[in-house]
Amino acid sequence: MDKAQQDALKKAAGIEAAKIVKNGMMVGLGTGSTVRFLVDELGRRVKEEGLSFTGVTTSRRTQEQAEGYGIKILDINEVDHIDVTIDGSDEVDKNFNGIKGGGAALLWEKIVAINSDRIVWIVDASKVVDTIGKFPLPVEVIPFGSAQVIRKFEKRGYKPVLRLDADGKEVRTDENNFVVDLHMERIEHPQELAKDLIETVGVVEHGLFLNMVDTVIVGDPNGPRTLTNPNK
Ligand code: 5RP
Numbered sequence: 001m002d003k004a005q006q007d008a009l010k011k012a013a014g015i016e017a018a019k020i021v022k023n024g025m026m027v028g029l030g031t032g033s034t035v036r037f038l039v040d041e042l043g044r045r046v047k048e049e050g051l052s053f054t055g056v057t058t059s060r061r062t063q064e065q066a067e068g069y070g071i072k073i074l075d076i077n078e079v080d081h082i083d084v085t086i087d088g089s090d091e092v093d094k095n096f097n098g099i100k101g102g103g104a105a106l107l108w109e110k111i112v113a114i115n116s117d118r119i120v121w122i123v124d125a126s127k128v129v130d131t132i133g134k135f136p137l138p139v140e141v142i143p144f145g146s147a148q149v150i151r152k153f154e155k156r157g158y159k160p161v162l163r164l165d166a167d168g169k170e171v172r173t174d175e176n177n178f179v180v181d182l183h184m185e186r187i188e189h190p191q192e193l194a195k196d197l198i199e200t201v202g203v204v205e206h207g208l209f210l211n212m213v214d215t216v217i218v219g220d221p222n223g224p225r226t227l228t229n230p231n232k
Contacts, residue, residue: 014034014035014038017120018038025053026056028086029057029058032102034124036065038086039065039069053071054072057108058085059103059105082117084119089122096227096229098121101207104173104179106138106205107173113212119214121217125221132190133184137182137207138163140178140179140203145202146180177204211229211231213232215227
């Protein structure tokens with residue numbers, strides 16, 4: 001699939017997911033290129049249909065985009081509930097285990113997600129996989145002592161790579177942390193890996209989102225299709 005095709009499928013998933021948002025809702029807005037299409041469509045509905053809802057965002061980028069459309073955004077500390085969060089994902093398997101954090105927003109994304117009544121992911125068809133792990137697993141790490149954390153990951157065979165930007169500088173998250181990507185290729189035991197990562201001092205959060213998502217809207221060449229998690 002080339003990028004133009006992939007973008008078309010992302011856009012279709014985003015437009016489909018925008019239908020979930022109703023007047024008066026509190027909506028978590030994820031991060032990434034698929035979510036950009038979602039927010040564009042929500043912005044259109046605000047303008048053309050008078051849709052009125054409040055958002056909580058998972059990154060400064062999404063906040064800027066949403067506010068540009070006149071969507072009211074609240075700080076997560078100010079809200080008492082979130083009806084639904086719609087976010088992208090880098091991979092998702094048949095057990096509804098996924099990898100997130102390709103856009104370095106995994107920490108805020110997970111905080112918003114776990115405080116949401118319902119979680120919806122929007123993906124193009126290439127992201128639905130048998131086994132997660134081909135997409136490098138992002139781990140958010142405190143800069144202090146990060147080289148020690150990377151050494152530990154190397155010893156455990158996780159194949160860590162510190163994420164750098166185009167200028168060769170460490171990528172910083174919205175919390176000013178680093179991102180280390182684990183090139184594991186196949187993650188056969190995600191629960192065990194998640195436990196090991198979160199128990200490593202210096203790790204703030206990892207991009208394994210295990211059995212958290214309720215609904216996945218897949219942009220498919222035949223039109224968007226919806227996968228429903230039976231275990232939720
Ligand atoms: C950002 C994320 C994104 O949701 C994920 O990387 C998918 O991005 P895209 O929609 O651009 O493919 O987790 O941290």
